[in-house]
Amino acid sequence: MRFDEIAVDALEAHVKNVLTKEEITRLIETPKHAEHGDIAFPCFQLAKTYRKSPQQIAKELSEVCEHPFIEKFEANGPYLNAFLKRKLISKQLIEKVTQLSDHYGSAIDGIGARVVIDFSSPNIAKPFSMGHLRSTVIGNSLALLAEKNGCEPVKINHLGDWGTQFGKLIAAYKHWGNEAEVKENPIPTLLKLYVKFHKESEENPQLSIEGRGWFKKLEGGDLEAESLWKWFKDESLKEFEKVYQMLGISFDKVQGESFYNDKMEEVVKELSEKGLLHESEGARVVNLGEDQPPCLIEKTDGTTLYATRDLAAAIYRYKTYDFQQCLYVVGGEQQLHFEQIFQVLGMMGYDWNKKMTHVPFGLILKDGKKMSTRKGKVVLLEEVLQNAIDKAKDNMMEKNPELKNLEDVAKQVGVGAVIFHDLKNERLGSVEFDLEQMLKFEGDTGPYVQYTNARCQTILTKAERKGHMDKVSGLEDPYSWEVVKLLERFPTEVKRAFDLYEPSVIAKYLLKLSQAVNTYYGNVKILQGDAGEKDNKLALLKSVTIVLQEGLRLLGIKAPKKM
Numbered sequence: 001m002r003f004d005e006i007a008v009d010a011l012e013a014h015v016k017n018v019l020t021k022e023e024i025t026r027l028i029e030t031p032k033h034a035e036h037g038d039i040a041f042p043c044f045q046l047a048k049t050y051r052k053s054p055q056q057i058a059k060e061l062s063e064v065c066e067h068p069f070i071e072k073f074e075a076n077g078p079y080l081n082a083f084l085k086r087k088l089i090s091k092q093l094i095e096k097v098t099q100l101s102d103h104y105g106s107a108i109d110g111i112g113a114r115v116v117i118d119f120s121s122p123n124i125a126k127p128f129s130m131g132h133l134r135s136t137v138i139g140n141s142l143a144l145l146a147e148k149n150g151c152e153p154v155k156i157n158h159l160g161d162w163g164t165q166f167g168k169l170i171a172a173y174k175h176w177g178n179e180a181e182v183k184e185n186p187i188p189t190l191l192k193l194y195v196k197f198h199k200e201s202e203e204n205p206q207l208s209i210e211g212r213g214w215f216k217k218l219e220g221g222d223l224e225a226e227s228l229w230k231w232f233k234d235e236s237l238k239e240f241e242k243v244y245q246m247l248g249i250s251f252d253k254v255q256g257e258s259f260y261n262d263k264m265e266e267v268v269k270e271l272s273e274k275g276l277l278h279e280s281e282g283a284r285v286v287n288l289g290e291d292q293p294p295c296l297i298e299k300t301d302g303t304t305l306y307a308t309r310d311l312a313a314a315i316y317r318y319k320t321y322d323f324q325q326c327l328y329v330v331g332g333e334q335q336l337h338f339e340q341i342f343q344v345l346g347m348m349g350y351d352w353n354k355k356m357t358h359v360p361f362g363l364i365l366k367d368g369k370k371m372s373t374r375k376g377k378v379v380l381l382e383e384v385l386q387n388a389i390d391k392a393k394d395n396m397m398e399k400n401p402e403l404k405n406l407e408d409v410a411k412q413v414g415v416g417a418v419i420f421h422d423l424k425n426e427r428l429g430s431v432e433f434d435l436e437q438m439l440k441f442e443g444d445t446g447p448y449v450q451y452t453n454a455r456c457q458t459i460l461t462k463a464e465r466k467g468h469m470d471k472v473s474g475l476e477d478p479y480s481w482e483v484v485k486l487l488e489r490f491p492t493e494v495k496r497a498f499d500l501y502e503p504s505v506i507a508k509y510l511l512k513l514s515q516a517v518n519t520y521y522g523n524v525k526i527l528q529g530d531a532g533e534k535d536n537k538l539a540l541l542k543s544v545t546i547v548l549q550e551g552l553r554l555l556g557i558k559a560p561k562k563m
């Protein structure tokens, strides 16, 4: 039972003419200081009806309220404070967590509800950028959270694999390309070609025309254009796959923009039939209102645009998946684009556009500046991750030189550090990319959480007698109580994280839990005391490892048993 539910239970009968259950729930607070108990209920709102001072009301309530889970009620000025029965609650909680194990915190609320999550979605022939890394780790965690909350996630990688830029790339390749070089080093080579194309076309406008021509051919199914495009795409996918492998992330569908190639004509037709399509300087657009820019659907030469493909994708997804929610995990700079898409769908008469949400996020910064792929010098994400793994390895060789399977653990720690560093920040804020910082074993880092878990695991393994869960009788000391209170909150945090589309809720929670566990560990001798006492303490640690592991899993991070 949740603590606020206990409080409502205890209070309801006594204030029922004045406050509803919901109102009581809303009023309940957690006292800042432990000496004020576990729950605080402010009595101000009752004063008017009862014609008494809040102080008086708190005092009277403290005399009449009772609850099997509450030790005592105390008036503290205008507040009614309640002290929970630590032993009873910790016993029940530990039993619940250890029995449910990794199902603890799982909800069945959303049962069957399909949640389409469009995330990662890098652009082929370009490096996997830091922005795409953010989308990838946030989207993956949201899919895991959706599932934990009883929904059925559908993970879609909407690759940027279509558009005028590929016409330009083909033109560039035809002019200056070299097969062996592309094969040898695909993404940097293709990027170089693309950059060169842009530079040259400033002086030679003929090139732009050529580029557009190639895209028109591509959309028209020209064989040469198609085979070059397909080759670029395959080479890019091989590179992206390395990154996904390292991150341990997979998709249900890799349906890039090109997937909608044969589905766009129908959308354009539908827009036209519904009277929404207008000519504007030779192009075709949907007008959205007085001071809003129109949504571009077709260029002058009849080729399609990013928005056209997103409209086709939305309709296809709704037909195919009948989703309850469709999330787009894409940087904040595309806000206008998604507003336009949702609005056009609404104008087409699709009221399910209300089920679609753009889940934006901030930038990744390096020394306060946007991390970009500088001309010529490409920062490959694969290298960044490898760097993190190498550093993690160095750290661990220092800390624990005897560690077996060092390679595996270094991978879990290095990659976990990068993911955690991203997800501990509220997604709308920007993230400062700092490899040194994110790999620290102390502080707000992934390795700190992983290390806390590994430490508990080691104790559990070492203890001759592991916790006999059937003999748990509960704990009372203030250090374990802090841990118990946090463990109790896990299901609430899991729900909140998904409701807000905010994995940082889980990351922050894990940091708090780790801190409480380390304080506990520092103040209580786990392996001392009689057998019964030891069992209780070990059972608490067991519960902690269950929640730490499950929490890390929800972020897409591994929890090594030793490190």
Ligand code: ARG
Binding pocket: 118, 121, 122, 123, 158, 159, 160, 310, 313, 328, 330
């Ligand atoms: N490829 C796009 C980019 O890198 C992101 C695609 C996001 N998804 C979507 N359905 N538009 O900017």
